[in-house]
């Protein structure tokens with residue numbers, strides 16, 4: 001009986017060691033950080049949209065709405081991957097500051113730039129090393145979207161600073177699968193990132 005217990009205990013310890021060794025530890029941490037970043041960005045852009053409307057910058061507000069939607073999709077995608085790995089993110093409260101729309105646009109540019117040049121490239125490298133294809137896909141969709149967001153934000157800031165807000169796109173379309181964001185009038189028939197057909201896109 002004692003021998004049986006000893007064998008079972010050893011097997012249990014061995015199983016724990018093997019499962020720990022196989023956990024993509026860095027990717028799990030990165031997914032959690034990504035979810036926090038995307039959830040915060042989504043809430044922040046929704047607040048920036050409200051502020052832009054208050055300041056009479058309705059066209060800029062529309063892009064903040066579109067970007068907010070896209071970031072929520074990224075957060076949901078990262079969450080699915082995290083849950084598939086048997087992990088959960090502890091509750092947190094998004095922290096951000098709302099200033100003037102010009103300052104908010106600059107903060108948005110800085111945030112997108114950090115995500116696409118530093119954060120996601122690092123996350124993708126870790127996910128490749130730990131062999132987590134779902135995470136590579138989710139991080140890549142977000143990174144490629146953030147590149148486009150940075151360009152849209154830069155155009156919006158330049159338009160505001162030169163009094164040309166009316167030249168900005170009047171609407172956007174967001175892919176519900178990957179968050180890819182298109183300006184009205186320049187939309188692919190299938191999402192360039194995930195191949196979702198255009199009729200599924202959300203119009204903002």
Ligand SMILES: [Fe+2]
Nearest residue numbers: 112145146149
């Ligand atoms: Fe973004």
Ligand SMILES: [Fe+2]
Nearest residue numbers: 175178191194
């Ligand atoms: Fe897509």
